[in-house]
Amino acid sequence: MAKQNIYDNEIFFEGYKKIREREVNANILFEMPALFSLLPELKGKRVLDLGCGFGEHCKKFVEMGAEKVVGIDISEKMLEVAKQENSDEKIEYLRLPMEDLDKVDGKFDVVISSLAMHYIDDFDGVVGKIADKLTEGGYFIYSQEHPLNTCHTDGERWTRDENGKKLHVNVKNYCVESEKESEWFVEGVKKYHRMFSTIINTLTDNGFIVEKVLEPYPDEEIIAKYPDYSDNLHKPDFMLIKAKAGTR
Numbered sequence: 001m002a003k004q005n006i007y008d009n010e011i012f013f014e015g016y017k018k019i020r021e022r023e024v025n026a027n028i029l030f031e032m033p034a035l036f037s038l039l040p041e042l043k044g045k046r047v048l049d050l051g052c053g054f055g056e057h058c059k060k061f062v063e064m065g066a067e068k069v070v071g072i073d074i075s076e077k078m079l080e081v082a083k084q085e086n087s088d089e090k091i092e093y094l095r096l097p098m099e100d101l102d103k104v105d106g107k108f109d110v111v112i113s114s115l116a117m118h119y120i121d122d123f124d125g126v127v128g129k130i131a132d133k134l135t136e137g138g139y140f141i142y143s144q145e146h147p148l149n150t151c152h153t154d155g156e157r158w159t160r161d162e163n164g165k166k167l168h169v170n171v172k173n174y175c176v177e178s179e180k181e182s183e184w185f186v187e188g189v190k191k192y193h194r195m196f197s198t199i200i201n202t203l204t205d206n207g208f209i210v211e212k213v214l215e216p217y218p219d220e221e222i223i224a225k226y227p228d229y230s231d232n233l234h235k236p237d238f239m240l241i242k243a244k245a246g247t248r
Contacts, residue, residue: 024226027115030216031143031238035114038141038212038242042066045109048133050098050142051116055082055091061112062090070104072096102129109135113142115238118150118191121179124202131206134245140208143240146215150193153180169234199241208243215239 043065049058052071061069068090073079074097082093096103098113098120111130120126130140144150151174158166177198180191194202203210215236218229 026229026232026237029218029222029226029229030232030236031115031240034214034216034238034240035112035141035143036060038214038240039064039112040110040139042110046070046106046135048072048101048104048108048111050101050111050113050130051119052082052093053078053114055079055086055093057112057114058082058091058093059086059088062088066090068092070094070108072098072101072104074098098126099129101126101133104133107135107138108133109138111138111140111142115143115145117142118144118193121192123192123194123199124206127202127206127208131208131245136245138245140203140243140245141241143238145191146236146239147174147194147196147199148235149237150180150191151176166231166234196239199239203241203243207246209246210241210243212242213239214241 042061044067045065046068047058047061047066047070049061049069049071052058052073053075055071058069058071069088070092071082072094073082074095076095079093079095094104098116099122111134117123117126127140134140148169148171152172155170155172157170159168159170160166175195177194178192180193200210216238217232217236218226223230223233
């Protein structure tokens, strides 16, 4: 099966880049602080970043003391930016789909992935390969779109009042696990919806011990400053998991 490489679509890439360049976005406010709060001590550790994108995280891992960081991504455009803006002698960037992570040499103490796993069809297969790549007691830490988001396909996502104010989110087909196509900058962006239980059970079936799950949402200070993010009190945008490698 061909691996999805939507980030090398010029229209998609430019649209995504503009979002990430904004000083305030959901990644900066919620996903990134939550992800970094889950990280163990990285001093002297080997880190593998799946779907490394522009490489900002890879550079940060080195600053946090990582001995070696390997970042893989399927997108040539993303890796061009990574090599230009976030290079370091301790970082190696490889153009590979996440499904081929077994082709990366060596073992790692920490495998990290930011907002990429929902693009994977064979989640069980990738989780199994991650388990094989980790040292004993190593960690798999990742974020993804929340299952309450990935289940959405068509129709109105929100129920609104007569003034257009969002009253509550509409959940549809949560228990139907499948490939979902959506429009985000371009048509035909493929994401894969899995129930929360499937995600947790896939991790434990591959020997992982789930230590923590986060669903970040705005506090009163963020809502006061950025009222539009009150949406996230109805449903979180992201889910993050910290899992420790055990026995398979």
